[in-house]
Amino acid sequence: MTQTVQDPGLPDGVPDEAPDPAPAEGLSATTPTVDATTAPAPGPTDHRPVLVVDFGAQYAQLIARRVREANVYSEIVPHTASVADVLAKDPAAIILSGGPSSVYEAGAPFVDPDLFTAGVPVLGICYGFQAMAKALGGTVAQTGRREYGGTGVEVTAAGTVLEGSPEQQTVWMSHGDAVHAAPEGFDVLATSAGSPVAAFEDRERHLYGVQWHPEVRHSPLGQATLENFLYRGAGLAPDWTAGNVVAEQVERIRAQVGDARVICGLSGGVDSSVAAALVQRAVGDQLTCVFVDHGLLRAGEAEQVEQDFVAATGVQLKVVDAQERFLSALAGVTDPETKRKIIGREFIRVFEDAAREVVAEAGEEGGEVRFLVQGTLYPDVVESGGGEGAANIKSHHNVGGLPDDLQFELVEPLRTLFKDEVRAVGVELGVPDAIVWRQPFPGPGLGIRIIGEVTHDRLEILRAADAIAREELTRAGLDREVWQCPVVLLADVRSVGVQGDGRTYGHPVVLRPVSSEDAMTADWTRVPYEVLATISTRITNEVPEVNRVVLDVTSKPPGTIEWE
CATH class of the missing domain: 3.30.300.10 (GMP Synthetase; Chain A, domain 3)
Incomplete structure (x- = not known):
């Protein structure tokens, strides 16, 4: 929604979130804390996304995670996206993230007021709250009293997003500016010593905002606040579950693949195993899994693939010994990005050779393998710079490391999922526990x-x-x-x-x-x-x-x- 700014994240002393245990079922790591019985009944859905607009917040992805824990699908988009681009994604709701800027500084990211006339429910958080207030005619200024860390707030009117909240509660603040006057038509819901307006809402237009960070565990009632917005403010159903993901992906895979042959690069890890199980559920024996022994495996990896995954699923498996090929290609290389790109390139070359062998062994003259399955995850895409405004932290071999002359069409059924969500889908598909709960292992293996x-x-x-x-x-x-x-x-x-x-x-x-x-x-x-x-x-x-x-x-x- 305007320029990119440097992101210092939350102030020093704000710890990363303590990890929650991965869910045993469903896609939520926690049970929704808000009664969602008033939301529409779950049914067939293409899961319109809740879009998290990233204003440079280090924890924008954490907001997306918390939305998904409420069993609602979410995606992250940069603040540089235009309103037209955001609305083209047909969002069910929008959340404006925090960020390091001051809304009144020259060149600070801003929110186009047209976003609030589109009829899409919006929640502003911290900087996003202030940007919303400013765009709609409210007043934002320095208070002279910055609030960082645990802060007491007084709830003066519960409204929609603070329904069920006590009058006094502790939240996690991280700001030096504050909203002094809410825009016309908004009701003030909460206040604090440093925030004359700490929360507000315009229920008629489905616009809401809070000064604090509900996505961090240091705001004990934060998840309830987010779920109030999702279920009550936006009227969404908590229907994004492992079962629904499996059903939807199976249909998408069938539509994409048709009756063509497919190969899957199976490493025996969680991601490739779950991706393979999904594709097998969709197209059966059209799938052949290719296990590439590139010499960069841990002890016992090859045996685990055959004993655990193949035995449990009956998938067709082709094993390729490519150790010398990979080690020769990596000889003398020390740069990590170069390693990743070499490994990604050699994987594809091996898969191309394996595809030709699969066709030859099947005795199909003139046939071909058109599709390659990969266990690409959402973090792979984000870290590889996927999407406008995203920094390239490191190229994952299956994203930024792919060769330009790739001869396959990719099938990536996990591309929108985080790791714990992949595990939940694996449980739903009946993938053996020894694989579902296995420690993640990178595709480039011990090479990195x-x-x-x-x-x-x-x-x-x-x-x-x-x-x-x-x-x-x-x-x-x-x-x-x-x-x-x-x-x-x-x-x-x-x-x-x-x-x-x-x-x-x-x-x-x-x-x-x-x-x-x-x-x-x-x-x-x-x-x-x-x-x-x-x-x-x-x-x-x-x-x-x-x-x-x-x-x-x-x-x-x-x-x-x-x-x-």
Whole structure:
């Protein structure tokens, strides 16, 4: 809705959200806290999106996550999108995110007033609240009293979005400006010491706003506020469930594929396995899964694919040994972006060869495989710069790393889902628990967990260290608590050690245990010291080339989960 601004996010001291356990069923990580019985009954739907307009908020994706936890579909769009572009997506509702700017500064992002005349329910949050007020004729100014962190507010009128809220409550604020006067036609719902107008609504036009951040867990009643907007303010039904996602994707896949042949790059991980299961549900034996052993796998990966996934689903599987091909292509390469692009390119080349073999084995002269299934997720798209205004944090091999001369049409049934939502769909499809609850593993494999050149010897070192870490985390019962624990080999770094009364000069490895809901944000997992000690002792005793084990205690942001 105007220019891009730098995003410092919430102020220092605002922690990333503590991860919620992944849901056992449905797409919601929490049960909706608001009675939705007055909402329209769920029925056939194409799930018009709730659009989160990102004004530079570091946690815009968190707002989208909270909407999805209410079983309502959401997407993120940049504030640079025009009103026409936003409305072209046929949104069921719109949420204006927070952001780091002041609405009265020159060049600050603004909201086109035409957005509020389109008849679409809108909720403004923090900066979005102030931008809404200013666009509609309200007054926004500095109060001289900034509010950061836990702040008490007084609810003077519950209205729609604060229905069920106590008169006094604590919310999470992050602002220096405040709304001093609500626009004409709005009712003031709440106030605080630093915010003369902390919440307002125009119920007739379905326009609402709050100064605080309901998306963070530090606003204890924040989810109820969001659900009030969705269910009562926008009249939406909580009908975006795993069952509906499966049904809708099956229909979309059938419509896209028709009677053509399809191959799926199956890694044995959560994403590709669930994508394959969805496509198999849709087109049956038109699908052949291709498992590429690129030499960058962890110990036991190939066996797990055959024993768990294939045994459970009966899918047709073709195994391709491409270890030498990938290692040759990666020889001498140290730049992580280049690694990802090489791996993405070689995957496609292998799939093209496999497709020709599939046709030949089927004895179909002149036939072809037109479609390639990928387990692309929403975080992959966001981090690869997918969409206007998105920064390219790193190219995922299946998004930014694809070659320009791709000969397949892509089938990506998970492209709009976060990881925990993929798990829920996997449960719905009956994918084995050993795969559904498996720690995520990147498509480029151990190639991006070796800092430096990828070689056969370095892969063997890392494979051994990784197997020990996974074994001990499982033994300690931490597989559900630890979202992912990359083990990283600092291949170009050596450190002095002492073993057997002698000097050693070995490699360090890094343990990176993290907890997350969806990989967009993460915090390091507080693994018990005794478990860390056991992992460290075993690695340094059993992997001769490693003489030091270190722990990465960086959250995301600022660090990504993988080192490369």
